Amino acid sequence: MAKSKEAKETPLMKQYNQIKAKYPGALLLFRVGDFYETFGEDAVKASKVLNVVLTKRANGSASHIELAGFPHHAMDNYLPKLVRAGHRVAICDQLEDPKSVKGIVKRGVTELVTPGVSFDDNVLEQGKNNYLASIAFGKEEAGVAFLDISTGEFMTATGKPGYIDKLIQSFQPSEIIFSKGDRAQYEAQFADQYNTHTLEDWIYAFDFAYEKLTNQFKTNSLKGFGIENLAEGIIASGAILHYLEATEHKDIDHIATISRIEEEQYVWMDKFTVRNLELIFPQQEGGVPLIDILDKTQTPMGSRMLKRWMVLPLKDKIAIQERLEVVEAFVKNNELRETLSQSLNPMGDIERLISKVAVGRVNPRELLQLKKALALMKPIKEELQKSGIKPLVKFADQLNLCEFLFEQIEIQLSDDPPLLTNQGNLIKEGVNEELDELRKIAFSGKDFLLQLQNKEKERTGISSLKVAYNKVFGYYLEVSNAHKDKVPEEWIRKQTLVNAERYITEELKIYEEKILGAEDKMLVIEQRIFQELVRLANDYVNPIQQNARVISTVDCLLSFALVADNNKYVKPNITSEKALEIKQGRHAVIEKQLPHDEEYIPNDVTMDNDEQQIIIITGPNMAGKSALLRQTALIVLMAQIGCYVPAKSAEIGIVDKIFTRVGASDNLSKGESTFMVEMTETASILNNLSDRSLILMDEIGRGTSTYDGVSIAWSIVEFLHNHPKFKAKTLFATHYHELNQLATDFPRIHNYNVSVKEIDGEIIFMRKLKRGGSEHSFGIHVAHLAGMPNPVVLRANEIMHHLEKDKIKQGFKQNMQEVPKNNYQLSMFDADPAMKEVRELLDQIDINTLSPVEALLKLNELKSKIR
Numbered sequence: 001m002a003k004s005k006e007a008k009e010t011p012l013m014k015q016y017n018q019i020k021a022k023y024p025g026a027l028l029l030f031r032v033g034d035f036y037e038t039f040g041e042d043a044v045k046a047s048k049v050l051n052v053v054l055t056k057r058a059n060g061s062a063s064h065i066e067l068a069g070f071p072h073h074a075m076d077n078y079l080p081k082l083v084r085a086g087h088r089v090a091i092c093d094q095l096e097d098p099k100s101v102k103g104i105v106k107r108g109v110t111e112l113v114t115p116g117v118s119f120d121d122n123v124l125e126q127g128k129n130n131y132l133a134s135i136a137f138g139k140e141e142a143g144v145a146f147l148d149i150s151t152g153e154f155m156t157a158t159g160k161p162g163y164i165d166k167l168i169q170s171f172q173p174s175e176i177i178f179s180k181g182d183r184a185q186y187e188a189q190f191a192d193q194y195n196t197h198t199l200e201d202w203i204y205a206f207d208f209a210y211e212k213l214t215n216q217f218k219t220n221s222l223k224g225f226g227i228e229n230l231a232e233g234i235i236a237s238g239a240i241l242h243y244l245e246a247t248e249h250k251d252i253d254h255i256a257t258i259s260r261i262e263e264e265q266y267v268w269m270d271k272f273t274v275r276n277l278e279l280i281f282p283q284q285e286g287g288v289p290l291i292d293i294l295d296k297t298q299t300p301m302g303s304r305m306l307k308r309w310m311v312l313p314l315k316d317k318i319a320i321q322e323r324l325e326v327v328e329a330f331v332k333n334n335e336l337r338e339t340l341s342q343s344l345n346p347m348g349d350i351e352r353l354i355s356k357v358a359v360g361r362v363n364p365r366e367l368l369q370l371k372k373a374l375a376l377m378k379p380i381k382e383e384l385q386k387s388g389i390k391p392l393v394k395f396a397d398q399l400n401l402c403e404f405l406f407e408q409i410e411i412q413l414s415d416d417p418p419l420l421t422n423q424g425n426l427i428k429e430g431v432n433e434e435l436d437e438l439r440k441i442a443f444s445g446k447d448f449l450l451q452l453q454n455k456e457k458e459r460t461g462i463s464s465l466k467v468a469y470n471k472v473f474g475y476y477l478e479v480s481n482a483h484k485d486k487v488p489e490e491w492i493r494k495q496t497l498v499n500a501e502r503y504i505t506e507e508l509k510i511y512e513e514k515i516l517g518a519e520d521k522m523l524v525i526e527q528r529i530f531q532e533l534v535r536l537a538n539d540y541v542n543p544i545q546q547n548a549r550v551i552s553t554v555d556c557l558l559s560f561a562l563v564a565d566n567n568k569y570v571k572p573n574i575t576s577e578k579a580l581e582i583k584q585g586r587h588a589v590i591e592k593q594l595p596h597d598e599e600y601i602p603n604d605v606t607m608d609n610d611e612q613q614i615i616i617i618t619g620p621n622m623a624g625k626s627a628l629l630r631q632t633a634l635i636v637l638m639a640q641i642g643c644y645v646p647a648k649s650a651e652i653g654i655v656d657k658i659f660t661r662v663g664a665s666d667n668l669s670k671g672e673s674t675f676m677v678e679m680t681e682t683a684s685i686l687n688n689l690s691d692r693s694l695i696l697m698d699e700i701g702r703g704t705s706t707y708d709g710v711s712i713a714w715s716i717v718e719f720l721h722n723h724p725k726f727k728a729k730t731l732f733a734t735h736y737h738e739l740n741q742l743a744t745d746f747p748r749i750h751n752y753n754v755s756v757k758e759i760d761g762e763i764i765f766m767r768k769l770k771r772g773g774s775e776h777s778f779g780i781h782v783a784h785l786a787g788m789p790n791p792v793v794l795r796a797n798e799i800m801h802h803l804e805k806d807k808i809k810q811g812f813k814q815n816m817q818e819v820p821k822n823n824y825q826l827s828m829f830d831a832d833p834a835m836k837e838v839r840e841l842l843d844q845i846d847i848n849t850l851s852p853v854e855a856l857l858k859l860n861e862l863k864s865k866i867r
């Protein structure tokens with residue numbers, strides 16, 4: 001059956017099917033003449049994503065097949081759209097010149113672009129890494145590897161699936177690969193929001209991976225990278241290298257090292273914390289993540305580094321202090337900051353540029369940019385050295401000026417090169433003699449011909465002699481029949497016309513050969529010189545990658561200084577104690593979003609393991625409890641990435657884990673969190689405590705009934721307080737003022753409330769954190785603020801008072817039974833004091849004696865009562 005179908009296919013479709021079969025799961029862009037075509041299912045998908053017309057093509061007598069395509073020059077426009085839509089795209093090109101072959105042109109896939117493996121500037125986002133992740137599942141632990149092929153960064157880690165999941169959430173890879181056999185495990189443990197691709201099981205094997213890595217790095221072992229013992233990490237990393245090969249990415253010398261993401265080195269934040277604190281991504285559309293406030297970097301690579309810093313805050317005091325020391329130097333020295341900023345600004349993305357060099361995809365303009373960037377290294381190095389600040393001097397030492405490379409590009413590459421290497425004017429004059437000569441010939445052609453014409457005219461006396469050119473005979477001298485007899489002997493006749501004869505001379509022939517070949521030759525020479533330059537640059541991949549790291553670091557620290565200056569942040573004092581003392585702390589993001597006439601109200605938060613370990617914060621909705629919790633964590637986090645903090649002063653005893661839990665109902669709108677999930681997540685905190693943990697619990701327990709909620713919240717707080725080993729510092733925001741009771745029973749639990757003032761039945765939010773619990777949950781007042789009809793609000797108050805009167809005595813249900821029955825109709829005037837007054841006023845009015853003006857005034861008075 002299959003055979004007969006094959007026989008009927010057109011040769012082109014046969015070739016297509018053969019190639020397509022080699023790249024299962026990929027959308028194949030098949031070059032036919034000036035078009036890239038897609039067929040069958042691919043065409044249906046492509047037409048949808050690209051919004052191009054879907055047609056049908058006859059496939060011999062076999063059948064008709066869907067077809068959709070676009071002109072080859074529109075590739076830059078269409079490819080990113082396909083990749084962004086999550087497709088893996090195999091680009092199949094014509095491998096020989098169609099003019100030079102008879103029949104079907106040889107074709108083959110030259111690149112497989114996948115969401116996680118791309119160099120395309122249109123697919124990549126400037127200040128964002130584009131990671132490919134690979135996960136290897138072991139018995140208890142899993143391994144993960146992240147690669148950004150556009151920068152050469154390669155990292156790996158091994159750990160419990162929860163940790164791997166957190167890393168995935170932090171790095172947000174564009175694509176995740178794992179072995180076919182692990183699909184069920186993957187689906188059970190990881191979110192389904194990523195583009196995934198599975199590989200054969202044999203690729204996820206230790207020996208295979210180990211060899212792949214040592215081959216890539218040209219080493220005997222992996223000890224030097226500190227990953228020797230990370231079995232699953234090695235497997236995941238090796239699979240990535242295999243995947244690059246499978247996607248036709250073979251020149252990957254810029255991937256010269258791999259680093260271990262050391263769990264112990266960074267603050268442990270689970271995925272909820274990264275998300276809940278809105279570090280990189282806002283939780284809701286239109287929200288502002290912290291990165292938007294802190295990122296004032298000048299280079300794309302600095303911006304990428306800052307994102308990594310934010311999800312991996314440091315725990316090492318010395319390292320944090322080193323960053324802070326530099327920020328302080330920048331804050332104090334405006335001039336230094338200005339000069340460095342000026343040099344960083346035009347730097348561009350040397351990290352991605354040098355990767356393009358390594359894979360042979362750099363274009364002439366990019367090489368020029370590399371030269372410009374290298375020229376900036378010198379002033380930066382000098383400035384850093386001059387500063388006298390120790391870490392900056394260290395950075396200066398690490399900067400490599402790459403002088404020889406700079407000189408060579410400067411000498412050879414044109415100052416205004418074209419985008420492509422075949423457009424001429426690539427190489428400067430004086431670089432290559434032959435090139436200069438050819439240029440002379442090509443550009444001085446007209447002069448030369450005129451000179452020759454004049455010379456021959458004079459010599460022969462043929463006044464009408466002219467030099468001309470046609471495609472068939474090339475250059476010739478034309479002599480009208482009248483002068484035929486004056487033609488010198490050595491001229492060779494080429495063509496006879498009715499009125500004239502055409503000749504060539506030896507000199508003209510030599511010239512013709514030169515000029516006709518000159519342009520082709522010029523291109524060949526220019527491209528050769530350019531390739532040599534690229535090869536030379538390739539020798540500088542490592543030093544330039546190092547430069548990129550130094551520049552990115554300086555860029556991030558400059559950004560911190562600028563932000564500190566603009567937003568009035570202070571330098572935190574990092575200590576080895578287990579205490580936090582934040583004076584007049586603020587929320588870095590909310591303070592920027594308040595209307596102009598509103599000031600963010602700062603608050604003090606002091607916590608330690610001996611006296612004030614747990615703070616219970618009560619207060620009405622909207623009072624600012626969540627803001628306070630988050631600002632505390634953000635201040636700690638900012639301090640530990642080496643940034644100044646929004647406060648008057650901050651003593652930060654290093655924190656090693658930050659946990660965040662938000663009560664179920666806060667997330668319900670997303671449909672992703674149920675009470676059960678909330679409880680499992682809380683359980684995971686309680687099982688992973690440390691003495692330096694900072695825990696934020698916001699409305700835990702509110703996803704269930706009041707009594708369940710209070711009980712669960714109560715027992716969690718008790719557990720945290722009485723934990724035999726660890727005294728984790730905890731901020732617990734709650735509506736359940738019942739929890740205030742805990743402070744009387746446990747010495748390290750303290751009550752605070754975010755104060756509000758009640759004036760004339762209205763709530764004024766003071767946003768001040770004060771000692772002591774609060775008596776009401778104020779929910780009813782908020783309902784009033786939200787425009788709930790007055791009778792409903794009044795009735796709620798009535799019920800609440802009743803419940804509160806007797807609440808310890810009986811259960812909720814019984815209390816409810818005792819709540820006096822309500823009749824909204826009747827109570828309209830009775831229950832509301834304002835309405836009561838209105839009624840009294842109305843009763844007093846004698847309409848018969850009221851003048852119209854008095855009536856109006858009375859009406860006004862009545863209105864003012866119910867306002």
Ligand SMILES: Nc1ncnc2c1ncn2[C@@H]1O[C@H](COP(=O)(O)OP(=O)(O)OP(=O)(O)O)[C@@H](O)[C@H]1O
Pocket residue numbers: 590599600601602619620621622623624625626627628767
């Ligand atoms: N210290 C502050 N100064 C000024 N405005 C603040 C302050 N704290 C909070 N706000 C404002 O109040 C809003 C509500 O704060 P927040 O969400 O923290 O209240 P909440 O007490 O957690 O409320 P809920 O219990 O309903 O979650 C914030 O979005 C912010 O605009």
